[in-house]
Amino acid sequence: xxxxxxxxxxxxxxxxxxxxxxxxxxxxxxxxxxxxxxxxxxxxxxxxxxxxxxxxxxxxxxxxxxxxxxxxxxxxxxxxxxxxxxxxxxxxxxxxxxxxxxxxxxxxxxxxxxxxxxxxxxxxxxxxxxxxxxxxxxxxxxxxxxxxxxxxxxxxxxxxxxxxxxxxxxxxxxxxxxxxxxxxxxxxxxxxxxxxxxxxxxxxxxxxxxxxxxxxxxxxxxxxxxxxxxxxxxxxxxxxxxxxxxxxxxxxxxxxxxxxxxxxxxxxxxxxxxxxxxxxxxxxxxxxxxxxxxxxxxxxxxxxxxxxxxxxxxxxxxxxxxxxxxxxxxxxxxxxxxxxxxxxxxxxxxxxxxxxx
Amino acid sequence: xxxxxxxxxxxxxxxxxxxxxxxxxxxxxxxxxxxxxxxxxxxxxxxxxxxxxxxxxxxxxxxxxxxxxxxxxxxxxxxxxxxxxxxxxxxxxxxxxxxxxxxxxxxxxxxxxxxxxxxxxxxxxxxxxxxxxxxxxxxxxxxxxxxxxxxxxxxxxxxxxxxxxxxxxxxxxxxxxxxxxxxxxxxxxxxxxxxxxxxxxxxxxxxxxxxxxxxxxxxxxxxxxxxxxxxxxxxxxxxxxxxxxxxxxxxxxxxxxxxxxxxxxxxxxxxxxxxxxxxxxxxxxxxxxxxxxxxxxxxxxxxxxxxxxxxxxxxxxxxxxxxxxxxxxxxxxxxxxxxxxxxxxxxxxxxxxxxxxxxxxxxxxxxxxxxxxxxxxxxxxxxxxxxxxxxxxxxxxxxxxxxxxxxxxxxxxxxxxxxxxxxxxxxxxxxxxxxxxxxxxxxxxxxxxxxxxxxxxxxxxxxxxxxxxxxxxxxxxxxxxxxxxxxxxxxxxxxxxxxxxxxxxxxxxxxxxxxxxxxxxxxxxxxxxxxxxxxxxxxxxxxxxxxxxxxxxxxxxxxxxxxxxxxxxxxxxxxxxxxx
Numbered sequence: 001x002x003x004x005x006x007x008x009x010x011x012x013x014x015x016x017x018x019x020x021x022x023x024x025x026x027x028x029x030x031x032x033x034x035x036x037x038x039x040x041x042x043x044x045x046x047x048x049x050x051x052x053x054x055x056x057x058x059x060x061x062x063x064x065x066x067x068x069x070x071x072x073x074x075x076x077x078x079x080x081x082x083x084x085x086x087x088x089x090x091x092x093x094x095x096x097x098x099x100x101x102x103x104x105x106x107x108x109x110x111x112x113x114x115x116x117x118x119x120x121x122x123x124x125x126x127x128x129x130x131x132x133x134x135x136x137x138x139x140x141x142x143x144x145x146x147x148x149x150x151x152x153x154x155x156x157x158x159x160x161x162x163x164x165x166x167x168x169x170x171x172x173x174x175x176x177x178x179x180x181x182x183x184x185x186x187x188x189x190x191x192x193x194x195x196x197x198x199x200x201x202x203x204x205x206x207x208x209x210x211x212x213x214x215x216x217x218x219x220x221x222x223x224x225x226x227x228x229x230x231x232x233x234x235x236x237x238x239x240x241x242x243x244x245x246x247x248x249x250x251x252x253x254x255x256x257x258x259x260x261x262x263x264x265x266x267x268x269x270x271x272x273x274x275x276x277x278x279x280x281x282x283x284x285x286x287x288x289x290x291x292x293x294x295x296x297x298x299x300x301x302x303x304x305x306x307x308x309x310x311x312x313x314x315x316x317x318x319x320x321x322x323x324x325x326x327x328x329x330x331x332x333x334x335x336x337x338x339x340x341x342x343x344x345x346x347x348x349x350x351x352x353x354x355x356x357x
Numbered sequence: 358x359x360x361x362x363x364x365x366x367x368x369x370x371x372x373x374x375x376x377x378x379x380x381x382x383x384x385x386x387x388x389x390x391x392x393x394x395x396x397x398x399x400x401x402x403x404x405x406x407x408x409x410x411x412x413x414x415x416x417x418x419x420x421x422x423x424x425x426x427x428x429x430x431x432x433x434x435x436x437x438x439x440x441x442x443x444x445x446x447x448x449x450x451x452x453x454x455x456x457x458x459x460x461x462x463x464x465x466x467x468x469x470x471x472x473x474x475x476x477x478x479x480x481x482x483x484x485x486x487x488x489x490x491x492x493x494x495x496x497x498x499x500x501x502x503x504x505x506x507x508x509x510x511x512x513x514x515x516x517x518x519x520x521x522x523x524x525x526x527x528x529x530x531x532x533x534x535x536x537x538x539x540x541x542x543x544x545x546x547x548x549x550x551x552x553x554x555x556x557x558x559x560x561x562x563x564x565x566x567x568x569x570x571x572x573x574x575x576x577x578x579x580x581x582x583x584x585x586x587x588x589x590x591x592x593x594x595x596x597x598x599x600x601x602x603x604x605x606x607x608x609x610x611x612x613x614x615x616x617x618x619x620x621x622x623x624x625x626x627x628x629x630x631x632x633x634x635x636x637x638x639x640x641x642x643x644x645x646x647x648x649x650x651x652x653x654x655x656x657x658x659x660x661x662x663x664x665x666x667x668x669x670x671x672x673x674x675x676x677x678x679x680x681x682x683x684x685x686x687x688x689x690x691x692x693x694x695x696x697x698x699x700x701x702x703x704x705x706x707x708x709x710x711x712x713x714x715x716x717x718x719x720x721x722x723x724x725x726x727x728x729x730x731x732x733x734x735x736x737x738x739x740x741x742x743x744x745x746x747x748x749x750x751x752x753x754x755x756x757x758x759x760x761x762x763x764x765x766x767x768x769x770x771x772x773x774x775x776x777x778x779x780x781x782x783x784x785x786x787x788x789x790x791x792x793x794x795x796x797x798x799x800x801x802x803x804x805x806x807x808x809x810x811x812x813x814x815x816x817x818x819x820x821x822x823x824x825x826x827x828x829x830x831x832x833x834x835x836x837x838x839x840x841x842x843x844x845x846x847x848x849x850x851x852x853x854x855x856x857x858x859x860x861x862x863x864x865x866x867x868x869x870x871x872x873x874x875x876x877x878x879x880x881x882x883x884x885x886x887x888x889x890x891x892x893x894x895x896x897x898x899x900x901x902x903x904x905x906x907x908x909x910x911x912x913x914x915x916x917x918x919x920x921x922x923x924x925x926x927x928x929x930x931x932x933x934x935x936x937x
Contacts, residue, residue, distance in 0.1 A: 013767070014708075014733065014766060014768060016706055016731055016733055019731060029729065031728055031729055031730075031731050032725060032728045032729045033728070034724070034725075034728060034734075035734075035736075035760045055762070058760055058761050059761070061733065062733065062761065062766075064761075089725065089728070
């Protein structure tokens with residue numbers, strides 16, 4: 001059986017030092033693995049033809065980076081944590097898969113910023129402070145004029161979505177395609193790209209593969225509601241100009257969607273903090289930032305619209321400045337270089353897997 | 358031979374229905390009741406039941422029977438039971454004769470009841486024929502010298518000697534080298550205490566010296582062995598280390614405890630690059646290397662060593678070769694050495710090319726540690742062993758790793774360590790002196806792997822440590838203490854009993870041709886002069902009654918007690934005479 005689509009029989013160069021690199025992405029003790037395969041046996045998503053996570057643990061221990069970069073398996077795992085629970089060596093295979101997703105996110109990113117932010121908390125904090133200072137600086141430059149601030153905020157959303165998408169996210173998805181399809185030499189007829197495209201959208205909006213995880217229905221449902229809420233809120237603010245509209249329907253829609261976002265994220269933040277479940281035991285700063293900022297996004301958007309409706313926003317400009325800061329940090333840090341990208345990579349991974357098949 | 362007619366009792370057992378469902382036991386009884394020596398015959402539901410045993414004792418005493426035959430199950434189950442019944446009725450236990458009509462008749466021929474009954478009749482008649490000859494026999498008792506010779510003063514020998522000395526036994530500890538300690542004394546830190554082998558041996562030797570009843574003979578070898586259990590005379594050659602002069606001493610002991618240890622396997626020329634690449638060494642060499650070097654870096658031939666490849670099972674678990682056994686201790690020993698090297702020297706990376714790891718028991722902790730420290734393990738089966746090749750100045754190890762989907766892995770090693778296992782001592786002179794049997798692995802063999810693990814078929818000789826097969830220190834000491842206890846139990850009563858079922862020589866017929874001596878596997882035949890004639894004589898304490906000597910004796914001078922030619926012939930006659 002050929003491994004992860006490697007096209008030739010070239011000898012593999014072993015690099016045990018790779019575990020030091022992966023540790024920076026959050027891996028814990030995966031070297032302890034003695035290849036019993038319990039993890040693969042208990043995994044409800046692993047199949048005979050497409051088995052993990054033991055194989056990924058092995059590739060990581062040997063430091064076979066080309067194989068890891070060519071693999072889509074890290075994205076095909078939805079981290080129920082059963083593998084880590086059943087590991088007799090406490091080698092945390094589930095967290096290894098998570099770390100590989102962080103590592104791959106960094107590898108796909110052509111700017112190299114993802115890797116920098118994942119590996120260094122000080123750099124991440126500096127980025128958050130810097131963006132905050134920039135927002136304050138801008139607000140000061142327009143003399144805290146609410147009209148101008150709101151106008152800029154709306155404009156920023158549109159421009160950010162376009163620019164980040166075009167300059168960062170699309171090239172990165174292209175790099176993912178290069179590493180997983182083109183570089184390993186997998187031939188896919190053009191017609192197949194068209195025929196399989198449905199896979200991409202189905203997984204992007206439903207994450208239906210996660211339903212295959214054991215006892216995961218509630219977590220899947222929460223996640224599904226959050227994705228729908230987040231996308232609807234995005235649409236309401238950007239396309240329907242929630243903060244500027246006078247349509248009662250749009251106003252109410254915005255309230256409902258923003259409420260969904262911050263209410264559902266409370267549970268996500270809570271479990272990350274409690275660290276009771278296997279999936280949140282080894283949370284990295286990037287995981288925390290993602291859910292906390294999502295919570296702030298929903299809450300601050302809700303409050304801004306509430307302040308507008310109560311007509312107190314002009315006397316409480318700080319609320320909008322807070323919202324704008326969260327928005328800028330979300331759009332410039334978390335979306336292009338943080339955990340947000342899993343939204344893209346997971347769905348593209350399912351699409352590419354269909355192509356490879 | 359003229360014999361006065363006997364009076365015996367015959368009991369035919371139903372065994373519930375195990376026998377009587379297929380064999381007509383009443384018909385069997387009727388068929389034998391008319392025999393001239395059969396005084397009484399009975400059938401019984403369970404011959405072995407307490408009630409029947411009591412009845413048998415009463416029958417014997419009331420009727421003054423000379424012997425008993427029970428036809429029931431295999432003698433393996435109840436021969437001793439009915440011998441004991443005879444003894445309780447004041448008969449000699451060797452007057453009892455057993456017939457097996459369950460395994461050999463009812464069970465074997467459950468498809469043919471008539472035939473089974475016919476066969477059972479024959480078997481009982483044969484037993485009665487044998488009963489004609491069954492005589493009272495007495496066990497032989499000989500005086501036992503209360504001293505034990507322990508051969509080999511490695512860790513097993515030392516522990517055995519101390520254990521025997523604590524039981525107030527005289528011990529002669531015989532060591533070929535100039536110092537005691539054997540292999541263990543040469544080893545550095547041991548798993549899991551980190552005490553060095555040297556320190557452990559020093560501790561033991563100071564304990565040993567406190568025992569006045571241990572006589573340590575170094576530079577000494579056993580060169581001659583005479584006598585048998587209880588009374589073994591050994592001739593010992595002792596070399597003076599300074600003058601080189603040899604002194605012979607003789608000792609007499611009751612038992613000998615062998616603890617002669619093992620040799621390391623030496624790889625063949627070019628086996629995994631041994632001898633063709635100067636970077637290929639064996640595990641014992643590697644252990645010496647890491648124990649002796651003190652710098653921050655590990656060096657070999659002046660070059661720094663970073664990447665070390667360990668190739669497991671070299672000389673063990675061979676598919677082509679004699680050493681098919683697993684050498685047990687090498688997996689743990691290798692991982693321990695690798696972990697030690699990683700901790701002691703900088704930049705060490707260990708790569709283990711194994712065939713499945715056997716770090717059993719607590720040793721598993723060491724394996725887990727080594728994994729956590731980042732040691733890499735590759736695995737292959739015997740049909741895909743790693744290949745070591747020399748390319749210019751590089752030494753390359755390749756393997757198809759089954760843990761990575763059989764991917765071919767290539768590695769440039771600064772040092773290749775061949776994990777060589779234990780093999781039997783090349784010099785087996787002391788073993789052949791005692792005619793110690795060897796197993797298929799060429800190590801000394803025990804009587805029974807599980808139930809008699811330290812005794813040999815040579816009475817009075819016990820084995821301990823790695824001379825019996827690969828063992829680690831803990832296992833060697835275990836077997837040493839066990840062998841010490843066994844040796845002690847042989848001599849502790851001051852006399853040794855031997856069973857009377859032995860061979861006999863008719864001096865009138867024997868004219869010494871030596872054929873029986875050659876055939877005897879136990880050295881029980883002595884060449885003696887008697888009344889001006891050279892004949893064979895049986896050493897009753899050594900003879901096991903195996904009968905190997907009987908068929909090779911041309912003048913038919915050899916007979917076996919309780920299995921004499923006349924007895925066997927009469928049984929055959931009974932078996933082949935058709936039933937009326």
